[in-house]
Amino acid sequence: MGRLSLVFLLAFLRAVISNEDPSDSCRDFGQAFERMFAVPGESPLLECPLQIQYLFDPAETPYNVTWLEGRNGSEVTEGQPSFVVREQSLWFPNISMEQQGTYTCVVRTPSRCFRQTAVLVVSEMTSGRCERPQRGIQQISAHVNDVLSCPLRRYLKSVDHPSIQWYKNCEPLPEDEKFALNTDKDILYIRKVHLDDAGFYTCKMTFSLDGVVGEMAESIECLVHDEYLENPRLIEPVDEIIRVESGSSVRKDCVVVVPGKGVPTVEVLWKVTLETKVIFISENTSDRVHQKPMNESTTEDGYVFVRTLSVSDVSREDFYSDFSCMVFNGRGLLDGHMTLVPTGPNLLLLLGLLLGSLAFLFVVGVLVCTIFRVELVLCVRTMFPFLYKTTDGDGKQYDAYIAYPRVLEGSSEKAEMFVMSTLPQVLEGLYGYKLFILGRDGLPGEAVVDVVQDALSRCRRLLLLYTASSLCSPEAQEWAEQQTGLYRAIVEDSMSIVLLELEEIREPDWLPPSVRLLKEKQGALQAWKRRKRWMGWDGKSEDRLTSLDPSARFWREVRYHMPVRGKAKERNWFSF
Incomplete structure (x- = not known):
């Protein structure tokens, strides 16, 4: 005998024993827990306790509802003066004590039947008291x-x-x-x-x-x-965006605070929404994405609940997914959201690097311009002569007046040779400057004072050369007094003066006051000074201090202070 036949037979035997028709047997849900309380004279409404929507689909399945009185089991029908049947409700327009009791709601469909009993309690008001008895x-x-x-x-x-x-x-x-x-x-x-x-x-x-x-x-x-608890407050996360790298790990706490005192009932859970699918995070710590057990602690102001979300290995599917922390209790539901996004370029870092690079380039530029200022200026003059005005037509005949005490007792013959030979060879022979050298360019028989004044008026620069003793001897002082025009140019600053120091001056106080002040103000070009090498100085010390074979940088500095000829053609400044 099959199982279905056995079930049908047992149902038939129960119906025979209870003297009921098998076709009328209903699934009985017993007596409902809720009671309906009323006092005589009121109009209570008794609703069917069956939750029909959970038994079948009322929109697609036809059904009807009937009510049975509990005392005699008779059906409550329309037209009875003490009852009004309306859909799934039984209304008592003017209830009396006799109507107290149980009433059974029966719901039938073409193939099934359900029933459940509702309880109506009718009590008299207590004498002398306003509140209802139930x-x-x-x-x-x-x-x-x-x-x-x-x-x-x-x-x-x-x-x-x-x-x-x-x-x-x-x-x-x-x-x-x-x-x-x-x-x-x-x-x-x-x-x-x-x-x-x-x-x-x-x-x-x-x-x-x-x-x-x-x-x-x-x-x-x-x-x-007296014990009270406020509504839970979600501290974090609150619409947070966390930037992480693929393959890294992430831990995020969901922090909930419940102010007050008592026994809070709060549940905290993590979930993730992938497109339209909602997945509750597992508590299995071996999973790649899991949540830790909830931690509860007590503070002076209430309670703190923390549940940690852990992602041990962030994958691409985790990016831009909505991770939510759900907090719920009997008073409602809260949720906080967190989103993982891939790390992108750090704009602050890039900005810092850019500003740092600009600052570095600026410092390097300042250092280069300071160290190679002379070379840069000469290069610009050579490559862009049209940027400067030509000296033609300015009323001057010579580019520079060369002033130097001639051979006197104690002065250097090498320095005399430098003035008369080396200086003209370089400035006139290589670079085309026109120089006036006293003793070479003056006419015989002319007074020195007249020659100096006339020559200075026709020169654009004054180059004053001196050694350690050339301006300190009595003969040098007499020579300076003879050249009144030279003295006036130095003292009155009537023209541009360039000091050429051929030897190291160990005692600056030996120089005339006007020359000393001028050196302190603008400095002097030192022909004796050599550039320091990595492994020491080349040559002996004495040769270094008295050498009249200047370096290429000395000649560049001289050219830097000489007049700019504008569009006039210059020779290559890399010669020295």
């Missing part, structure tokens, strides 16, 4: 805002034109700073609950049904607990 209990917390819920709210959609009024100890409750109602008035908000807010609250609903006006009410015994 009441539910609701608890609220002190020191915070809390709510009371009207037990009749489940009937709002079953009646017409419902209106709810709240009472405390039979006194109507006004809407003020202490009490407030929602739109349907089925929720009573109590601000800053105090211990005195405990007591009996009644919500009375007035309504109409099939054109008949009725009312029903229920009472609540409100208990106030």
